[in-house]
Amino acid sequence: SVSRRQLEQDVFDEWPPAARALFDGSALASKTGFTASLLTAGANGYVRTSLLGVGELYAPDSRTLCIALWPQSRAAGVLTQSGRAALTFVCEDAFYQVQLQFEPLASASGDDSGLAHFIGFIDNGETQRVRYARLTGGITFELEEGSGAVLDRWERQIEHLKRAAAAARL
Structure with a gap:
C-alpha cells in the first residue's frame, strides 16, 4: 500500500499545459507513439476501451476535447446515447484520468473522412504520481513503414x- 506522502x-477542471500541448493538433509526427484510452460504459454496464492516437484528439481550448471515432464503433454509440466517458493517458510522468461529457459535433464542410465527431467538456480530471517511481509511458505504438499515409x-x-x-x- 502506498502512503499518502508518497502519492x-x-x-483539475482545465487541461494542464502539458496535456493541452499534447492535444493541440500540432507536430503530430513527433507524438505518434502516444495512446489514450477512452473508457465508455454501455447500457449493459460493460466498460469498453477505445484506443486513440493524437490524430483523433484535439483540444480547442482549456476545457474541451474533440474526438474522431468510427461511427459504427461501440464508443460512438455510447457517446451518442449517454455522452459519458473517461479518458486515461500518461503525460509528464503522471497518470491522467479525465471525466468528460460528450455530445455529437457536426462534421466540418469538406470532411469526407466518414468519422463521427464529438466534443467533450471536462467534468473533472485527476493526475497521480508516486515519488518512488517515474511513470514513463502507458500504451504506446510504432507506425509501420510507409506511415506517411497515416500521418496525412x-x-x-x-x-x-x-x-x-x-x-x-458560433
Missing part, C-alpha cells in the same frame, strides 16, 4: 476537428 494527486490522414482529421470545433462556437 501525489492533483485535480491524421492531419486531415485534426483539421476537420478544428473546423468543426470553431463552427460549434
Whole structure:
C-alpha cells in the first residue's frame, strides 16, 4: 500500500499545459507513439476501451476535447446515447484520468473522412504520481513503414476537428 506522502494527486477542471500541448493538433509526427484510452460504459454496464492516437484528439481550448471515432464503433454509440466517458493517458510522468461529457459535433464542410465527431467538456480530471517511481509511458505504438499515409490522414482529421470545433462556437 502506498502512503499518502508518497502519492501525489492533483485535480483539475482545465487541461494542464502539458496535456493541452499534447492535444493541440500540432507536430503530430513527433507524438505518434502516444495512446489514450477512452473508457465508455454501455447500457449493459460493460466498460469498453477505445484506443486513440493524437490524430483523433484535439483540444480547442482549456476545457474541451474533440474526438474522431468510427461511427459504427461501440464508443460512438455510447457517446451518442449517454455522452459519458473517461479518458486515461500518461503525460509528464503522471497518470491522467479525465471525466468528460460528450455530445455529437457536426462534421466540418469538406470532411469526407466518414468519422463521427464529438466534443467533450471536462467534468473533472485527476493526475497521480508516486515519488518512488517515474511513470514513463502507458500504451504506446510504432507506425509501420510507409506511415506517411497515416500521418496525412491524421492531419486531415485534426483539421476537420478544428473546423468543426470553431463552427460549434458560433
